[in-house]
Every structure is written in structure tokens, then in C-alpha cells.
Amino acid sequence: MAQAVLNLSRLFTTARATLAPGYLDDQAHAAAYRAYFLPVNLSKVQVLLDELPRDNVAGEAGRPMTVLDLGCGPGTGSLALLDWLWYRNPERAKSLSVLAADSSPGPLQETKKLWDAYCQEVGIASTGLRCLGGNLEHPHKGDLGKQIAKGGPYDLIIMANCLNELFVTAFDPPAERAAVVGQLLPFLAPHGTIMIVEPALRQTARALHQVRNHLLKQGRCTVYSPCLHEGACPALDHPDDWCHEERPWQASPAIAAIDQKVGFIKDALKFSYLLLRTDGRTIVPRSPQTFRVVSELRELKGDTRAWLCNELGRLEIGRLDRAASATNAALEVCHRGAIIQLDGVRRKEGSTLERIPAEGTVEIIRSA
Ligand SMILES: C[S@@+](CC[C@H](N)C(=O)[O-])C[C@H]1O[C@@H](n2cnc3c(N)ncnc32)[C@H](O)[C@@H]1O
Incomplete structure (x- = not known):
């Protein structure tokens, strides 16, 4: 099992180019996916x-929640939702009514x-899944x-x-x-x-940022989260930037046991994502x-820094320890992932850094 987890992990990261269609039809891969990747990905969806x-999940009274789970693998998204709703x-x-689709039997x-x-x-009756x-x-x-058209409209894809x-x-x-x-x-x-959930790798996350840019340019949908703007993704301006989440997570004993064997540490859920709406x-x-x-908060000598993003772009803020105050203590x-409101920041001429002064305010509007 541990070896199959390692193999799959390699196929999802460094050996992505060799990931062959139907890889989850392989028994060892399927077992490793079910034991390790499914629970982790299920938590990300939740x-x-x-x-x-x-109201997205409460839906309209009298109408079942209708869902498409595409590239469903072993039903990760469907099971995440079923359990979450339960x-x-x-x-x-x-x-709950789910249409789950995949190219592999x-x-x-x-x-x-x-x-x-x-x-x-x-x-409960298990009739809600096709x-x-x-x-x-x-x-x-x-x-x-035909089935996608017949089963819609969907509350969640x-x-x-x-x-x-x-x-x-x-x-x-x-673009495709x-x-x-x-x-x-x-x-x-x-x-x-x-x-849309994708791995937190630079390559896959940046590709997702490009997907986002294509869709927003066409004006056919908007981003509910994580972006706080509809402009081009500023992470794409620099080849070393990519936007991803890292949410705290407590691995189950079963996952921890596999981690111990393969030398991984799964103490956080890392992923990139898009929630799109019309x-x-x-x-x-x-x-x-x-x-x-x-970004994470970076503690420098006498200074706390972080990267932020909104309609103004991707910008770095810093607060000197000597400017620490009750209003900016937050x-x-x-x-990473928190949504904050900043007031009173200043930028020195010629600097790219926004400074939070003692009288500046930082308020966390929504924790990640
Ligand atoms: C990494 S798994 C993800 C499974 C599940 N959604 C999850 O998050 O755990 C990717 C799935 O996409 C499916 N897939 C890949 N290419 C596909 C295609 N062209 N059409 C349908 N499914 C595809 C694979 O068979 C596999 O089950």
C-alpha cells in the first residue's frame, strides 16, 4: 500500500508526464487512492x-439538491457532499441527486x-447517485x-x-x-x-489561474472565491508566484500511519481552487x-510581512514592530487565505511595500 501511495504521489507530482489514462483502473493504484488521496481530497471539498x-446548499424547498461530480474518481466529491449534508x-x-462521471470504469x-x-x-436510500x-x-x-443536459440545472458542479x-x-x-x-x-x-479544486503545485495552480483568466475575459461567469476581483490574475505576472491554500488539518490515524511509512507529513490541506458563479x-x-x-506571515527582524491580493493587484504589506498597536494587532x-480589511496603509515614494502605521487598522473579515 505504502509503495502504491508513493507511486501515485510521484505520478501526481514529479512524473506527471507519465500519468496514463485509466491509472485508477489499476488495482494497487485504486486501493492507494481510496486509502490516502480520497480522504484528503474529500476534506478539501468539504x-x-x-x-x-x-442557499447554494440549502437549495429551493421541495427540490432536491442536484449535483454533477465530473472526473469523480472513486466519488470523492459526491461522498464529501453526502457526508457534509448528512x-x-x-x-x-x-x-441529494448526483450524476458522477469519469472516463475510467x-x-x-x-x-x-x-x-x-x-x-x-x-x-438512507442510496438511489440518489447515477x-x-x-x-x-x-x-x-x-x-x-445527453445526461448532463437532462439532469440539470445543477446547484453544484x-x-x-x-x-x-x-x-x-x-x-x-x-484555453481548452x-x-x-x-x-x-x-x-x-x-x-x-x-x-474547481486543483493540486497546490506551481504548474497546476498557474494553469488554473490561466483558466480563470480565459473565463473572466469571456465575461461568462464571476469568481465567488478565492479572488476578490475579476481582473487578470496578478500571480501570473511573475513565474515564481502561484496562489494556493494551506488549511490546517488533522490527519486520521490511518493517513498518519501511511505518512510514517512513506515519509510524508499531511498536516495541512494544500490546494488551489475556484468557486465560479453566474x-x-x-x-x-x-x-x-x-x-x-x-502568503504566510513572514516574521523578519523587527518587521512582519505578508502578500495580499485584490483589485489593486498583488502587493506586499509590512508592519514594523515599533508600529504595533491595538488597531493593527490582528x-x-x-x-494564508484570510480576508482582511486594511485602513490607513502608506507607501513611501519609490517603494513597492505598503506600510501599516500605528494608527492603521487591520481587521480580519473572514478566517480561512
Ligand atoms: C486525481 S483523480 C480525482 C478524483 C476525484 N475527483 C478526487 O478529487 O479525488 C482524476 C480523475 O479524473 C479522471 N479523468 C481524467 N481524464 C478524464 C477525462 N478526459 N474524462 C473524464 N474523466 C477523466 C480520472 O480517471 C480520475 O478518476
Whole structure:
């Protein structure tokens, strides 16, 4: 098992070019994915479900929540949602309707098996899931296209860790991937969300930033989260920048045991993501003073720094220890992914650094 986790991990990172279609049809890979990658990715999806507006998941009364889980693998997104709903709104969980699709038969069988097992465990009927084979590169084609059209509109479309596997040999993969996402947008319910989760690697995260730029340029959707603006992604301005999340996470004993064998430390959920909508709704009201923290806090000698992002671009802020005050103390507990409001920052002429003075204010509007 540990060896298969290592192999898969290599295929998802340093040996990405050798990732062959159908890799989850391999029994050893499937078992490793189920034991290690599924629980981790499931937690990532649940973190993002927590970010969605309540009415996205509460849905309309009398209508089941309708969901597409594309590139579903062993049903990670579907199971994440089923479990998340079960603990918050069991009636919604009971009526949940999911169409899960993948190009490989193995993961689809696994999805059905795990879904049925979960439903049996909590004592609900397992009729809400349909699994379907199909190629996501052409979501309109064949049975997949027909079923997607027939089953919509969708409250949620989940594309977890699969976008980066599409069009890998294309001339412009991000443009092709954006076109696929664009083809799915018409199937969203008016209050619906497309949730895209990708690995936190520089290559895959930057490709996702490019997908975002293509989609926003076409004006066909807006970003609910994580971005606080609709402009071009400023992380793409510098080849070493990429935007990703790192959320605290407590690994289960089973994951910790695998970690110990393979030498990994899974103490945080690392990923990049996009929550896209067509109703213009945003995670918080936007303003030039409202920023997403896109780095860790860096403690320098006598200075605390962080990178922020909003409609003004990607900018570095710093607060000298001697400028520490009650109004800017919140900076000390800022973390990657938090949304903060800054007032009274100043920039010295010729400097690229925004300084928070003693009279400046830092307020955390939303923790990550
Ligand atoms: C890394 S797994 C992600 C599985 C699951 N969504 C998760 O987050 O754990 C990627 C999945 O995408 C599927 N996939 C890759 N290319 C595909 C394509 N062209 N059409 C449909 N599914 C595809 C793979 O078979 C695999 O199951």
C-alpha cells in the first residue's frame, strides 16, 4: 500500500508526464487512492462547501439538491457532499441527486460501492447517485452530454483534481480547459456554483489561474472565491508566484500511519481552487481596502510581512514592530487565505511595500 501511495504521489507530482489514462483502473493504484488521496481530497471539498453561501446548499424547498461530480474518481466529491449534508441537513442528504462521471470504469464502480456503503451506514436510500462513463474533454458529446443536459440545472458542479488531467498534450491546455468549464456554465442553476479544486503545485495552480483568466475575459461567469476581483490574475505576472491554500488539518490515524511509512507529513490541506458563479455573488463585499492574504506571515527582524491580493493587484504589506498597536494587532494572527480589511496603509515614494502605521487598522473579515 505504502509503495502504491508513493507511486501515485510521484505520478501526481514529479512524473506527471507519465500519468496514463485509466491509472485508477489499476488495482494497487485504486486501493492507494481510496486509502490516502480520497480522504484528503474529500476534506478539501468539504472545506470549500463551508465557503458556499447557505442557499447554494440549502437549495429551493421541495427540490432536491442536484449535483454533477465530473472526473469523480472513486466519488470523492459526491461522498464529501453526502457526508457534509448528512451532518447539517439530513433531509437534503436523503434527497441529494448526483450524476458522477469519469472516463475510467474502475473509479465509477468504486463510487457506487462507497456511496452505497455510506448510505447503508447512515440508513438512507442510496438511489440518489447515477454513475456514467464519458470523456470530459467533450462534455457535450455522447451519453454524457445527453445526461448532463437532462439532469440539470445543477446547484453544484464539482471538478476536483481532474481539470489538470485534461488536454495535457494540447497546444494551449488552459484555453481548452476553460472551454470545457464554459460549456458547463449554462447547466448551472441561477444560484449554482462550479467548484474547481486543483493540486497546490506551481504548474497546476498557474494553469488554473490561466483558466480563470480565459473565463473572466469571456465575461461568462464571476469568481465567488478565492479572488476578490475579476481582473487578470496578478500571480501570473511573475513565474515564481502561484496562489494556493494551506488549511490546517488533522490527519486520521490511518493517513498518519501511511505518512510514517512513506515519509510524508499531511498536516495541512494544500490546494488551489475556484468557486465560479453566474449570479455575480462574491464571498464578501469587495473594496480597494479588502484583501485576501496570499502568503504566510513572514516574521523578519523587527518587521512582519505578508502578500495580499485584490483589485489593486498583488502587493506586499509590512508592519514594523515599533508600529504595533491595538488597531493593527490582528495582523499577527492573519494567515494564508484570510480576508482582511486594511485602513490607513502608506507607501513611501519609490517603494513597492505598503506600510501599516500605528494608527492603521487591520481587521480580519473572514478566517480561512
Ligand atoms: C486525481 S483523480 C480525482 C478524483 C476525484 N475527483 C478526487 O478529487 O479525488 C482524476 C480523475 O479524473 C479522471 N479523468 C481524467 N481524464 C478524464 C477525462 N478526459 N474524462 C473524464 N474523466 C477523466 C480520472 O480517471 C480520475 O478518476
